[in-house]
Amino acid sequence: MGALALFLTPWRRLVPIFLFTLLGATAVQADQGRATAFERAHAEHLGVVRFCVDPDWQPFEWVDGEGRHRGIGADLLALVARRAGLTLVLQPTKDWDDSLAAAADGRCRLLSFLNRTPDRESWLLFTEPVFSDPNVVITREEHAAVTDLHALAGQTMALPRGTSIEEKVRRDYPEIAIVLTATEDEAMQMVSERRADMTLRSLIVAAYTIKKQGLFNLKIAGRLPDYTNQLRIAVSGGDHVLRDILDRGVATLTEEDRDGIVNRYVSIRVEQSSEIGFMLRIGAAALGALLVAGVVIWRMSRLNRELARLSRTDALTGLVNRKAIDARLETEVARALRQKRKLAVVMMDIDHFKAVNDDFGHPAGDRVLTGFGRLIAASVRRADLAGRMGGEEFVVICPDTGVDEAVGAAERIRKHMEGMEFGLGRPVTVSAGVAVLRRGESAQALLARADVALYGAKHAGRNRTKADPV
Incomplete structure (x- = not known):
């Protein structure tokens, strides 16, 4: 040589x-998701793979009225299965206990979204984590911050039956009295109604449930170390090859994949850092004790601000939701009447939105909603408030604004929307109704008149703005 x-x-x-x-x-991602020839042959041999879920664990997963698997876990599982080349079919079950029984007796081969525990590992194979989410202690507002459950001996904790958290709390904190419930909602409700002192739930589930049920007397009182959910897919029957195929799909998931799916259901960014300092044990030194207390107070304050923000935010568009719209409108009406100032409300609705969902599917409908939400947010003034009432209906509250200014603003948004491209091959239009506050009028009456004006725009042919007579 x-x-x-x-x-x-x-x-x-x-x-x-x-x-x-x-x-x-x-x-790299493509190679991770590509099955070997043996794995492909195994998948073909399996054909359709039946899976079981928790039918009532919103927003992580649930089964809707039409028998469809919905939620964060549902979308992640579908993405993993598609990238791994698997065909999955939902096996109906009554509840989570029935799903566990179905996995044990062979009615289904997969469980979709669960924590790994020693008991479950004795009969299930687990993939790498699909999703991580911290568990937080939820109490009523007046409860002190929780830094150590050992100090709360005798207090009651409401937990849904059959969960991994129940297993861990019984093992780690036997001095806590556990009250079992049938659902997540019931556990939170018990704390709100003083029938239990606390519950320990996922941050995302807590935010979703508090927002949905209006349990605003609750707060995040603490977070326990080593109690973060590491949610995985589980395989029954000892099928290591199927587990490996799923792991290839899991390996392709990116943070953008996860964030995009989470934001369809709950407007929250899950922090993955361990933040070790959060729950450091209080040292003997006074300075160390003060430091830890300060960290606890800071984190609790931050988490509760995030929870409060979530309760006011529409998950899909990031705009404020109906509850926040109603509260702000009451405030603005009272101010306008007291100071004898003008106030306008613009109500906007996407035309033929049901046809978008029917013709192109719900992901296309979500693109239209989020695009319109971004357009409104970029078009309003700093003093205005833009929000989503629900469905395809949006509202803009315009302080110190008369009818002509409000109509002009609505028309600018309408014309811009008409020219936006959503990949549908046809334009998407909106109709708008405008109403201006009358002397002595209530917030709900003002909103109702804007709704009547919107109906007038729809009736007149859509893709236009109508103002209610002043």
């Missing part, structure tokens, strides 16, 4: 490494 060949030989070994690096993360 010549000197030149000797010199080039090491570089030949490095060329594949350089090329692999240049191909980037996309190629």
